Amino acid sequence: MKLYRPGSTNGTTRLRIILWAMFITSLCGMVAFGEPAEDVWLGVRNVIRSRPADGRIAIVGLDEATFRYFGTETFSQTKDAALIDNLFKAGAQRVFFDRTYSNTTDTIGDQAFIAALERHRGRVFLGTINMPDPSTGKQTLIMPHPSFARHAQLATLNGNITPFQLSAKLPYQTNIDGVSIPSISSEISGVKNPNAADYRPDWSIQMRSIPTFSFLDVVQGKLARNALAGKDVIVGPTSPRSHDYQRIVGQDWMPAVYFHAVGAQTLREGPPATMGWVPPYLVGLALSFAMLIATNRRQRLLTFGAGIGTITIAPFILDALLINGEYLPATVL
Numbered sequence: 291m292k293l294y295r296p297g298s299t300n301g302t303t304r305l306r307i308i309l310w311a312m313f314i315t316s317l318c319g320m321v322a323f324g325e326p327a328e329d330v331w332l333g334v335r336n337v338i339r340s341r342p343a344d345g346r347i348a349i350v351g352l353d354e355a356t357f358r359y360f361g362t363e364t365f366s367q368t369k370d371a372a373l374i375d376n377l378f379k380a381g382a383q384r385v386f387f388d389r390t391y392s393n394t395t396d397t398i399g400d401q402a403f404i405a406a407l408e409r410h411r412g413r414v415f416l417g418t419i420n421m422p423d424p425s426t427g428k429q430t431l432i433m434p435h436p437s438f439a440r441h442a443q444l445a446t447l448n449g450n451i452t453p454f455q456l457s458a459k460l461p462y463q464t465n466i467d468g469v470s471i472p473s474i475s476s477e478i479s480g481v482k483n484p485n486a487a488d489y490r491p492d493w494s495i496q497m498r499s500i501p502t503f504s505f506l507d508v509v510q511g512k513l514a515r516n517a518l519a520g521k522d523v524i525v526g527p528t529s530p531r532s533h534d535y536q537r538i539v540g541q542d543w544m545p546a547v548y549f550h551a552v553g554a555q556t557l558r559e560g561p562p563a564t565m566g567w568v569p570p571y572l573v574g575l576a577l578s579f580a581m582l583i584a585t586n587r588r589q590r591l592l593t594f595g596a597g598i599g600t601i602t603i604a605p606f607i608l609d610a611l612l613i614n615g616e617y618l619p620a621t622v623l
Contacts, residue, residue, distance in 0.1 A: 304582050315623040319567035324618035329456035333539025335609055342499035347478065347551040348521045349502045351528030356506040367399035371406035372509050378410055381519035386415040386474045388447055388526025388547045391434040407441035417447040418471055420464060431466060445474045449549060450488055456539045459488040460553040475553030478522045481561050490614050492556040493538050497548040524550050560612040567616035573600060574620030
């Protein structure tokens, strides 16, 4: 089928072109072919919309200074016990560990950690995570050791990385043995959605603006008494040696522990909605047909200008309303 016939004046050629364009672009929308490009475009918008965190969540990082001081990455859990007590002395509301504590260490450390969990029962959350077994490829559940789990709350640490590691999504919850365990962000925000698998945090919130303290400083009691007043605290690795880093377009590589904080603020402000690729595509389709039936240069220029304005401005407005969309199929059409 020829898409161009010299001398054609009846519009048949243009109609064939738009039908082929509809077929190709709608197929791209259905298979999410343009997701990496969508992530890059969203990252650009997030940079333009960038804003600081609200400060209601603090991070305590297992940083390089902590590991150098203790000389190991697996120090006694007497340090974790001291950390918990000192965080609550500094006014923390709840403490979430971006760690599973799946193994015991030394007897004294284990007992001290259990005692600290019991002193603050109901206010300390330990992590659970589903990870693929490298030998079988099957999902393996990693949970806190039973001696710790019975004294603490649980929260899932899972997340989903988009293609080419350009962005990330977080779950509302994970179902484990028929029991729904909320994610850290869902538990902090108090926003639950059992009907949704995951959501995309608002990555315009700058992770480097989140208040951050060193694990070492907290253990050594260097925090002011009200330094964490009313804040929820997430404890997790921030040292490069942990390899627990992920990339977000516009914010580069960041420790994954910060993702939970951004997610929690997003849910408090939202929660986000997803409209997919179809609504933007219908707008693009209407503009395309308007171009097709335009009878003069002025009408075509006005339609083209409306299209450029729509695909440029509308995503920013929808992002601010926490409505996620996929715009590439409509833009290409």
